[in-house]
Amino acid sequence: MIGDEQARGSRASFLTALVLALLFISALNRGAALGENPPELDQEQARGWVADMKDSQRGPFKRLRWFCADGEILPPDPHGCADHGGGRQHGEWSEETQALRQAGYELATVLASLNIQEFLSRADFASALKQMILERYLVAADDGWIYRRARFYRGALQAQDEDASGRALLLALLDRREWCADSFLVLREAVRSLPHGRWQGPLTEARSLAASIEARDEGFADLRAKLHGTPGPEDAQLVRDYALHLGQLELLVDYERLVVMLQDVYRPIKLREGLESLAAKAADPGLAAILRAEATLLDGDGGDGGAAERFAAVARAMVALRRDFEAFATAEDRLAALDLSLDLEAEAYGLTAELLRIRATANRAEQLVWLGQASQALYGMGLLGSRELDALRVSLAGLDAEWVALTTYREALGYQERASDWAARSLHYYFSQDVERFAQIEPLAERYAQERLRASPLALHAAVCEALLSDADRTLGLSHWLAGQAVSSGLRGLNPGLARGVLRVHPAGKPLSALESEGIHVLAATTSDLPPVAGILTLGMGNSLSHVQLLARNLGIPNAAVDQALLPSLAALNGQRVVLAVSPGGRVRLERDGPRWDALFAPQEQAPKDFLIPADTGKLELGVTELVPLGHLVADDAGRVAGPKACNLGELKAAFPEAVSEGLVIPFGVYAQILERPVRPGGPSMREFLRQGYALARGMRDGQARQKAEAELLAEARSWFESLELGPEFTERLRAAMEQRFGPDGSYGVFVRSDTNVEDLPGFTGAGLNKTVPNVVGFDKVLEAIRKVWASPFSERAYGWRQAHMQDPSGLFVSVLIQQTVPVDKSGVLVTTDIHGGRQGRISVAVNEGLGGAVDGQLAEELCLEPATGQSVFLAPAAEPFKRVALPTGDLDKLPCAGGMVLTQAEEQILCELAESAPRRFRDLHGQNGEALPADMEFGFLNGRLALFQIRPFVTSEKARRNAFLLSMDKELTALDSARVNMRGTP
Numbered sequence: 001m002i003g004d005e006q007a008r009g010s011r012a013s014f015l016t017a018l019v020l021a022l023l024f025i026s027a028l029n030r031g032a033a034l035g036e037n038p039p040e041l042d043q044e045q046a047r048g049w050v051a052d053m054k055d056s057q058r059g060p061f062k063r064l065r066w067f068c069a070d071g072e073i074l075p076p077d078p079h080g081c082a083d084h085g086g087g088r089q090h091g092e093w094s095e096e097t098q099a100l101r102q103a104g105y106e107l108a109t110v111l112a113s114l115n116i117q118e119f120l121s122r123a124d125f126a127s128a129l130k131q132m133i134l135e136r137y138l139v140a141a142d143d144g145w146i147y148r149r150a151r152f153y154r155g156a157l158q159a160q161d162e163d164a165s166g167r168a169l170l171l172a173l174l175d176r177r178e179w180c181a182d183s184f185l186v187l188r189e190a191v192r193s194l195p196h197g198r199w200q201g202p203l204t205e206a207r208s209l210a211a212s213i214e215a216r217d218e219g220f221a222d223l224r225a226k227l228h229g230t231p232g233p234e235d236a237q238l239v240r241d242y243a244l245h246l247g248q249l250e251l252l253v254d255y256e257r258l259v260v261m262l263q264d265v266y267r268p269i270k271l272r273e274g275l276e277s278l279a280a281k282a283a284d285p286g287l288a289a290i291l292r293a294e295a296t297l298l299d300g301d302g303g304d305g306g307a308a309e310r311f312a313a314v315a316r317a318m319v320a321l322r323r324d325f326e327a328f329a330t331a332e333d334r335l336a337a338l339d340l341s342l343d344l345e346a347e348a349y350g351l352t353a354e355l356l357r358i359r360a361t362a363n364r365a366e367q368l369v370w371l372g373q374a375s376q377a378l379y380g381m382g383l384l385g386s387r388e389l390d391a392l393r394v395s396l397a398g399l400d401a402e403w404v405a406l407t408t409y410r411e412a413l414g415y416q417e418r419a420s421d422w423a424a425r426s427l428h429y430y431f432s433q434d435v436e437r438f439a440q441i442e443p444l445a446e447r448y449a450q451e452r453l454r455a456s457p458l459a460l461h462a463a464v465c466e467a468l469l470s471d472a473d474r475t476l477g478l479s480h481w482l483a484g485q486a487v488s489s490g491l492r493g494l495n496p497g498l499a500r501g502v503l504r505v506h507p508a509g510k511p512l513s514a515l516e517s518e519g520i521h522v523l524a525a526t527t528s529d530l531p532p533v534a535g536i537l538t539l540g541m542g543n544s545l546s547h548v549q550l551l552a553r554n555l556g557i558p559n560a561a562v563d564q565a566l567l568p569s570l571a572a573l574n575g576q577r578v579v580l581a582v583s584p585g586g587r588v589r590l591e592r593d594g595p596r597w598d599a600l601f602a603p604q605e606q607a608p609k610d611f612l613i614p615a616d617t618g619k620l621e622l623g624v625t626e627l628v629p630l631g632h633l634v635a636d637d638a639g640r641v642a643g644p645k646a647c648n649l650g651e652l653k654a655a656f657p658e659a660v661s662e663g664l665v666i667p668f669g670v671y672a673q674i675l676e677r678p679v680r681p682g683g684p685s686m687r688e689f690l691r692q693g694y695a696l697a698r699g700m701r702d703g704q705a706r707q708k709a710e711a712e713l714l715a716e717a718r719s720w721f722e723s724l725e726l727g728p729e730f731t732e733r734l735r736a737a738m739e740q741r742f743g744p745d746g747s748y749g750v751f752v753r754s755d756t757n758v759e760d761l762p763g764f765t766g767a768g769l770n771k772t773v774p775n776v777v778g779f780d781k782v783l784e785a786i787r788k789v790w791a792s793p794f795s796e797r798a799y800g801w802r803q804a805h806m807q808d809p810s811g812l813f814v815s816v817l818i819q820q821t822v823p824v825d826k827s828g829v830l831v832t833t834d835i836h837g838g839r840q841g842r843i844s845v846a847v848n849e850g851l852g853g854a855v856d857g858q859l860a861e862e863l864c865l866e867p868a869t870g871q872s873v874f875l876a877p878a879a880e881p882f883k884r885v886a887l888p889t890g891d892l893d894k895l896p897c898a899g900g901m902v903l904t905q906a907e908e909q910i911l912c913e914l915a916e917s918a919p920r921r922f923r924d925l926h927g928q929n930g931e932a933l934p935a936d937m938e939f940g941f942l943n944g945r946l947a948l949f950q951i952r953p954f955v956t957s958e959k960a961r962r963n964a965f966l967l968s969m970d971k972e973l974t975a976l977d978s979a980r981v982n983m984r985g986t987p
Contacts, residue, residue, distance in 0.1 A: 041103040046441045049096040050146060059150030060108040061091030067113060088112055088161065105441055106131035108146065111165040111194070116172050126183065129173075129190055130434040136193040137448050138438075140204045143212055145442070167196035167335075174331035182899065184322065185382030186430050189452075191338040204451055206261040209254065217248050227262075232353035236262035266350045271298040274340040275317060281336075284327035290320045298347075307354035308366070314348045315373040315457075318380025319389075341380060345456070348377045352460040359467065364409075365983040367464050368396055371416055374461035381456060383423040387901065391874045392419060399983060406979035410472045411837075416465050417489055418876065420563060423458055424449060425859055425879035429899065433881055450564055462565070465489055471987035475979060481589040482569055490563035493586035496966055497558030498579075499535040500593050500601055505567075505574040517800060520580050522562070522570050525857065532800040535580040537562050537570065537590070558582040560590075585970035600965055617811050620757070622672040627737045630663030630819065635923070641667045642815035643755030648922075648951050649817070655921035656914075659948040663819040664741050668757065670730065671790065671814045679720060686720060691810045714794045721791035726783055735779055742820055749775040749821035749886055752785035754792050757813045758802060769798040770814075774851065775821045777890030782818065789816050822947045823886040824940030826902055828854040831954050832915045833934040834864055836875065841868050843915045845908075849897045850883025855938060861902040867912035878902050903941075910946050911939070922951065 053060050066074040066089050068081035073092070081087030090110050093101070097108050106128045119125055138145040170191060174180060180187050207227060214224040223242055227235055236259045243255035275295035282288040297313040321341045328334045355370060362370075372393060379389040395415040398408055427449040438445035470488035473479045479486035504515070505522040515521055520535035530536075536559040558580045562570065570590075577593035579600075591597075621640045633642060633650030641647070646665045653660035675687040684692070693713035700706040735745075742748045754770035771792030773785035792798060793812055803809060828847030835844045846860040854860040859879035863872050882894040903911075919932040934954040940947040 377457035827940035
């Protein structure tokens with residue numbers, strides 16, 4: 001075996017090589033600024049270049065050069081830039097590297113060549129910084145990445161200069177106080193990643209090296225699995241023992257290198273010294289006192305306190321360092337605080353293994369305390385905000401008695417389970433755009449967020465949460481089921497339903513247009529253009545009030561959120577036939593299909609469809625062809641003159657006149673006139689063409705032939721409508737009506753919205769199926785938008801969703817709602833019932849900054865509001881990095897979100913008042929017996945003033961809610977009311 005001195009030398013050599021790998025190329029300040037359009041690059045070619053760099057002895061450059069202060073670039077002779085005012089020697093980019101950087105990929109950055117002031121003056125410096133962080137992650141995780149064979153390229157690098165330049169950059173960032181406050185997570189990750197004279201515990205590097213060893217030594221597989229799944233301080237000795245007794249001679253250097261890395265991960269850290277030093281520098285006496293108090297519990301050798309006491313002290317110190325970060329007067333002191341915070345994080349991760357080892361002897365109350373402390377540590381890292389931390393603390397507040405109702409216990413744990421999603425949302429908000437970009441050339445970049453979460457105190461939080469949920473579920477015989485295994489956490493039912501089909505796992509970023517309609521699909525996120533499917537599993541919680549989620553709830557399509565940790569289990573089922581069941585109470589069961597399920601899916605066991613869209617053509621008043629002002633319509637006009645969207649909105653305008661903008665409606669009668677036009681000269685009318693085409697397809701026995709015929713029919717219909725000549729008579733009538741209603745052409749924008757007679761009905765919402773063209777400015781563009789709206793019901797997606805509940809597709813008629821743009825600064829969806837927990841007196845809200853993000857499935861702020869008390873229950877933070885805003889010239893632009901809380905307390909109160917008054921002021925929100933019915937409303941706020949865009953019935957699948965098998969999954973829930981749990985007992 002290699003001795004300790006040789007091991008340290010090996011470590012130093014390796015670390016030097018790793019640092020040198022980051023110094024190869026020239027200045028970062030040539031990247032494209034935000035708003036510029038970098039040149040297009042063939043993605044396959046770009047990925048090929050990156051792969052070639054990994055195998056090249058010179059990595060991302062072609063040769064060494066001196067880069068002189070006066071701009072000269074000289075060959076690498078000993079005197080270099082001596083006569084040119086000095087300079088630095090490093091690698092010169094290859095042509096491929098230059099092309100990648102010109103295309104906006106900030107790879108191969110030399111910090112020593114960076115003009116820091118120019119860099120920070122770039123509009124996109126934050127994006128460039130994040131890409132630098134991602135590059136260093138890839139170097140650590142992928143055995144050097146593009147520097148894999150170039151790490152020992154002599155003469156290219158000066159590690160001391162790189163450290164100094166990295167430190168100078170971090171100090172310059174720390175002087176930007178406002179940016180640091182808004183981007184604490186990014187700042188802290190930059191301190192973790194950028195060289196500045198501080199060595200980080202190489203956990204990611206250790207895992208990468210373990211994977212490399214396993215690829216050459218199959219016997220190492222079990223140890224590699226332990227390092228990835230249940231790491232601990234004993235791992236270094238286990239690797240050393242393996243190398244001594246079972247290792248391969250040619251891998252001895254790598255075994256020992258891994259031992260050194262693992263020892264570094266779990267090395268004792270001089271935390272007490274660091275805390276006392278910072279306490280002396282803190283301007284706030286209160287912070288200084290906290291740091292000194294925690295220092296007494298933490299010393300470099302581990303101290304006399306147990307793991308639980310040390311973890312508590314670490315968590316409190318991490319909270320203090322973030323909360324009072326500005327109490328350190330100088331950038332140097334703030335950098336020292338972040339360095340210490342990273343040391344505390346490493347200590348917390350090391351203590352995680354010890355706490356999990358002793359978890360079996362800890363009682364429930366003690367483990368709940370660990371959950372709170374892990375949340376504090378996540379806050380200290382920037383993965384949770386103060387709002388999330390407070391919410392998690394409050395959820396545990398009622399569990400300090402000796403005996404607690406099991407309902408309270410399980411509800412609190414279910415709420416704690418949200419912490420994983422919230423932490424992932426934080427990384428999504430700050431890094432998703434740049435991860436997505438980098439993944440175009442290196443798919444491994446997509447693992448960045450997962451690695452950060454896995455190597456954080458979230459590992460402890462998730463493990464304890466799962467164990468306690470298992471404890472609660474065992475008491476009642478409850479659990480989720482995944483491929484025959486009981487699962488207590490990581491699954492959450494969103495929409496009840498029952499389906500069977502082939503499971504398909506779809507990687508993030510791949511197009512979803514070709515999804516099998518009979519498949520059960522695992523998606524990175526639900527998207528607004530999701531085609532019809534049998535079942536949905538979404539990674540992460542997503543947005544429960546998006547159009548797709550509301551449509552799935554309406555049609556009884558089972559939908560569940562699944563944690564990333566369960567993805568390997570799902571991947572093992574990829575391509576197999578499965579059954580997905582989600583109960584009304586939120587229990588989830590995903591099992592391999594087989595004969596035992598046949599009886600459940602037998603025709604006699606399947607209830608009829610919840611609702612067959614009637615398409616009552618006898619009700620239509622197609623003789624009405626005059627354009628109708630929105631305020632002239634009432635709910636009774638729905639299905640006669642125009643669609644329910646416009647008619648309900650007309651009624652809403654009467655009830656809330658200041659909240660609904662002006663609008664103009666093109667009635668069904670105009671569309672009917674259009675249908676009578678010939679498809680082509682001498683051909684049948686479009687109405688007859690569609691009727692014949694639908695009948696022909698319906699008569700085909702072969703499913704593939706029928707789908708092909710339908711697709712061709714729909715494509716021809718779309719093309720016909722999109723190229724339609726509207727005629728001078730209609731055009732002039734519309735021009736005059738719009739000028740009268742909205743003002744001079746070009747002085748306003750409008751949303752041009754589809755509104756058919758087969759949506760927003762008591763049993764079918766059709767949410768998001770047809771087209772809305774946003775913020776159209778200019779009459780000619782309005783005409784173009786009308787054509788697109790008339791064509792949109794003939795998309796394959798809209799047809800597929802609709803036809804599952806419609807007997808005669810030729811009964812569809814389209815009206816068009818032209819509504820004046822309200823440039824709201826936030827928008828969302830309000831449902832006048834609690835869709836999350838079913839509690840009486842609560843309403844559900846999802847809202848994002850900008851226009852339309854919540855309905856399109858963005859990661860929205862989600863709340864449950866209680867109008868009677870004014871209380872707000874926080875469910876999820878908004879996490880979209882960009883918002884859509886209306887431009888005065890038309891269309892939408894994407895601008896960065898401000899972040900943080902979206903709705904103000906005053907706006908929450910307005911929504912509560914709206915929910916309470918809507919049944920009184922909107923007469924269609926009542927059932928046959930006069931009871932108030934839940935509604936789904938789309939709203940916005942402009943400078944605190946309410947705007948309303950839509951109201952419709954909130955429709956759920958009665959078939960799913962009454963299914964005997966799904967109800968049987970919830971039968972144990974009835975025992976919750978009387979059950980109690982001893983918090984001093986051991987689970």
